[in-house]
């Protein structure tokens with residue numbers, strides 16, 4: 001049986017854990033303290049209950065799946081893992097400390113993956129004793145539902161690590177695609193400039209908010225318009241990723257729209273703040 005470690009049981013870590021136990025993996029989840037562990041565990045239970053309600057799992061199966069979940073506050077619990085997925089805050093120094101802790105706890109064969117959405121896998125690999133075993137596994141929220149897994153090969157990632165990560169992703173029921181480590185990978189490199197351009201169009205009064213979203217929903221068959229999607233993702237996250245693209249490529253086509261900057265500075269960061277392009 002594959003034994004997976006997950007570091008950080010926030011939104012993504014709890015989703016990754018749920019998807020992994022549903023796929024028959026044994027999971028060791030590590031958080032900073034007991035309070036974070038228990039809120040992560042209750043998010044996982046709620047996620048599994050939702051699967052029962054939608055008929056994807058039986059109540060009986062839930063108990064069995066939860067018996068494959070081990071909770072810990074010590075990184076040493078990762079010792080026997082085949083793979084450890086890091087899902088801590090999107091902050092390079094927090095990730096550096098987390099990854100060097102993982103690297104010190106696991107064996108020389110263990111694959112270490114980061115769920116970062118924008119930090120360079122190659123730069124993070126400097127915190128690992130075995131950078132050839134390190135790779136990006138970029139899952140999407142909510143993990144149990146979203147089909148895509150972007151597997152990001154760093155400059156030093158070995159072929160064996162890449163094929164093992166693709167295989168684990170497929171065993172978790174994901175459509176895994178392999179991309180190379182350049183700013184924004186594929187997902188954010190394509191998505192964020194589209195959102196940023198929609199914000200420029202709004203700032204320049206080319207059309208109003210609702211009409212910009214309507215063009216993309218009805219004309220391009222997108223389920224959400226770009227401004228609504230930006231609110232959903234969080235305008236601060238969108239700005240951070242535009243800045244990653246801008247500084248990574250040194251190309252002015254990625255400059256963040258000044259309206260986006262103003263909205264973030266004003267605290268109107270989207271749905272989670274109660275206001276962004278729309279009111280919530």
Ligand SMILES: NC(=O)c1ccc[n+]([C@@H]2O[C@H](COP(=O)([O-])OP(=O)(O)OC[C@H]3O[C@@H](n4cnc5c(N)ncnc54)[C@H](O)[C@@H]3O)[C@@H](O)[C@H]2O)c1
Pocket residue numbers: 007008009010011012013030031032036087088089090091094098115116117118138139140141
């Ligand atoms: N939220 C999304 O939609 C999304 C999508 C794709 C990727 N990501 C990426 O996933 C990662 C996690 O994002 P999130 O939204 O789940 O964040 P989150 O804030 O919900 O969770 C982060 C968790 O990490 C824990 N943590 C921090 N330091 C730790 C440590 N040293 N050891 C153990 N646990 C630690 C925190 O206590 C917290 O519970 C980020 O890199 C983010 O960019 C997020």
